[in-house]
Amino acid sequence: MTRLGGEGAAGPGEAATALMPRKEAPERPTAAAPPAAPQTGETAIAGASPIPDPATAEEERGLTERLRRRARRKRILSLAVGGALLLFAGWIFQRWAAHVTLEELLREMDEIGPTQVGLAVGFTALSFVALIGYEFYAVQFTRRRLSAPLVALYSFITQGIAHATGFAILVGATVRYKLYSARGFDLVDVAKIQIYFTTAFGLAVFTVGGLALLLDPGPLAAATGLATVWWRILGGLLLVAVAAVVLVGAVLHRRFRIFGHLVDLPGVMATLALISLGVGDLLGIAAALHVLLPADLHLGFFQTLNIFVAALALGLVSNVPGSLGVFEGAVVLLISPSPGLAAPLISSLIMFRAVYYMLPLLLAILGFGAVELSRLRRRRA
Numbered sequence: 001m002t003r004l005g006g007e008g009a010a011g012p013g014e015a016a017t018a019l020m021p022r023k024e025a026p027e028r029p030t031a032a033a034p035p036a037a038p039q040t041g042e043t044a045i046a047g048a049s050p051i052p053d054p055a056t057a058e059e060e061r062g063l064t065e066r067l068r069r070r071a072r073r074k075r076i077l078s079l080a081v082g083g084a085l086l087l088f089a090g091w092i093f094q095r096w097a098a099h100v101t102l103e104e105l106l107r108e109m110d111e112i113g114p115t116q117v118g119l120a121v122g123f124t125a126l127s128f129v130a131l132i133g134y135e136f137y138a139v140q141f142t143r144r145r146l147s148a149p150l151v152a153l154y155s156f157i158t159q160g161i162a163h164a165t166g167f168a169i170l171v172g173a174t175v176r177y178k179l180y181s182a183r184g185f186d187l188v189d190v191a192k193i194q195i196y197f198t199t200a201f202g203l204a205v206f207t208v209g210g211l212a213l214l215l216d217p218g219p220l221a222a223a224t225g226l227a228t229v230w231w232r233i234l235g236g237l238l239l240v241a242v243a244a245v246v247l248v249g250a251v252l253h254r255r256f257r258i259f260g261h262l263v264d265l266p267g268v269m270a271t272l273a274l275i276s277l278g279v280g281d282l283l284g285i286a287a288a289l290h291v292l293l294p295a296d297l298h299l300g301f302f303q304t305l306n307i308f309v310a311a312l313a314l315g316l317v318s319n320v321p322g323s324l325g326v327f328e329g330a331v332v333l334l335i336s337p338s339p340g341l342a343a344p345l346i347s348s349l350i351m352f353r354a355v356y357y358m359l360p361l362l363l364a365i366l367g368f369g370a371v372e373l374s375r376l377r378r379r380r381a
Contacts, residue, residue, distance in 0.1 A: 108347035112292065120288040120355045127284030128360065131159050133277040137270065138196035142189040146180075153367060154179045160364025164322045164357045169198060175368075182375060196274070203242055203271075204278020208286075209309045210238030216302040220310060223334045246271050282309070285356060292352050294344040297335060307334045322357050 135155035139146055157179065162172035177190045213220070213235025221228045250268045283305070290304040299307075311330035315323025328349045337345045 104343040105347050105350070108344045109351060111344075112348065112351055116291050117351065117355065119291040120352065121359070123284045123288035123291070124356050124360070125284075127281045127288070127356075128156055128159065130277045130281035130284060131155055133280075134197060134200045134274050135193070137274055137277075138193040138200075141196055142185065142192050144185060144189060146183055146185075150183070153371070156360070157364045157367045157371070160360035161368070164361040169194065172197070179368075179371065200274035200278045201281075203245060203275050204282055205309065205313070206238045206242050207275055207279055208282045208305065209313075210235040210242065212302055212306040212309055213238070216300065216306060219299075219303050219307050219334050223336065242275065246275075282312075285312075288356055289352050292348040292355070294341060294348060296341055297337065297345070299335070307331055310334060322353075324353075328353070 132152045132155045135158075136148065136151050139151055154176070158172050158175045161175055165171050173190060173194045176193060177185075177187065180190050180193070181187075213231045217228045217231030217235065220226070220231050246268060249271045286305045286308040287301070289308055290299070290301055293299060293304065308331075311327045311334065312323070314330045315327040318326045320326050328346070331349060332342075332345060335345060
C-alpha cells in the first residue's frame with residue numbers, strides 16, 4: 001500500500017479508533033523552578049550585558065586615580081631632582097671653568113691626537129657590541145625568532161637614540177616597539193626585552209661599581225671626605241646584591257604566567273652571561289673616557305672607572321637628556337683639577353660626548369631612516 005509522508009496507511013479498525021475522541025492525559029505536576037538569581041557581571045545570561053557592580057567600579061576608579069596621582073608625583077620629583085642636579089652642574093662649571101675661554105678649549109681639543117680619538121671610537125664600538133649581545137639574549141627570552149643582523153641593527157638604533165635623548169627606559173621602549181612590531185612582536189614581547197635589558201644593565205652597574213669601589217675608592221673618598229673603608233663596604237654590599245640575584249635565578253628558574261603571558265626567569269648561566277656583557281659595555285665606555293683624559297691627571301684605569309660609574313649614576317637619576325652637563329659636572333667635581341688642567345679636562349669631556357653620544361646618535365638616526373624607507377618601499381611593492 002502507498003505510504004504518505006513516510007508513514008503507513010491506516011486500516012479500518014485503526015480509522016475507527018482515530019475517529020473516537022481521545023482522553024487527555026492528566027498533567028503531571030512539575031517541580032517549581034528556583035527563583036532566578038539577580039544578574040551580575042559574573043552570572044549574566046548569554047547575550048545580555050553584564051550589570052556592573054557599583055562597588056567594583058568605584059574601587060577601579062579609586063585605583064586609577066591613585067595611580068595617576070602617584071605618576072604625577074613621580075614626574076614632579078623626577079623633574080625636581082633633574083633640575084637640582086643640572087643647577088649643581090652649572091655651579092661646578094662656574095667654579096672650575098669660569099676662567100676657561102673658548103679659544104683655550106678649541107686649542108686643547110686640537111691637541112687630542114687621532115690615536116686617542118681612534119681608541120675612543122674603538123672602545124665605544126666594543127661597548128655597543130656588548131649591548132647587542134644582551135639584546136640578543138633578551139629577544140631569545142620572548143620565544144620569537146629574529147635574525148641576528150636585524151637584532152644588531154635594532155639594538156644599535158635603540159641605544160644610539162636612547163643614550164643621547166634621556167629617559168632611556170621610555171625612549172628605548174618606544175623605539176623598540178616601533179622597530180620590533182613590524183616583525184610581529186607585540187607590546188608584551190617588547191616589554192620583556194626592555195625588562196631583561198634594563199635588569200642586565202642594572203646588574204652590570206652594581207657589579208662594576210662594587211669592584212671599582214673595592215679596588216680603588218680613592219677619588220670618591222677624596223671628593224666626599226668619607227673614609228675609604230666605607231666605600232669598600234658599599235662596594236661589597238653591591239656585589240652581595242648581585243650574587244643574591246644570581247642565586248635567586250638558580251632557585252626560581254622556571255616560567256611564570258603574568259597577565260596571561262609566560263615569562264622566563266633566566267638561569268644561572270644566562271644571568272652570568274648577561275652580567276658579563278653588561279660589564280663589557282661599561283668597561284668599554286670607561287676605557288673610551290680614560291684614553292681621552294689628559295695624561296697629566298695621572299689617573300689609573302680603576303680610578304677613572306670609579307669616577308665614571310658615579311657620574312653615570314647621577315646622570316641616570318637626573319633624567320636630563322643624555323645626562324648633558326650632569327655627567328660632565330660630576331666628573332669635574334670628582335677629579336677636582338687644578339686651574340691649569342681645567343681646560344684640558346673639559347675639552348676631553350666634550351670630545352667624549354661627541355664620540356660616545358653624538359656619533360652613535362647620528363648613525364642611529366640614519367639607520368632608523370633606512371629601516372623606515374625600506375619598510376615604505378615594501379608596502380608600495
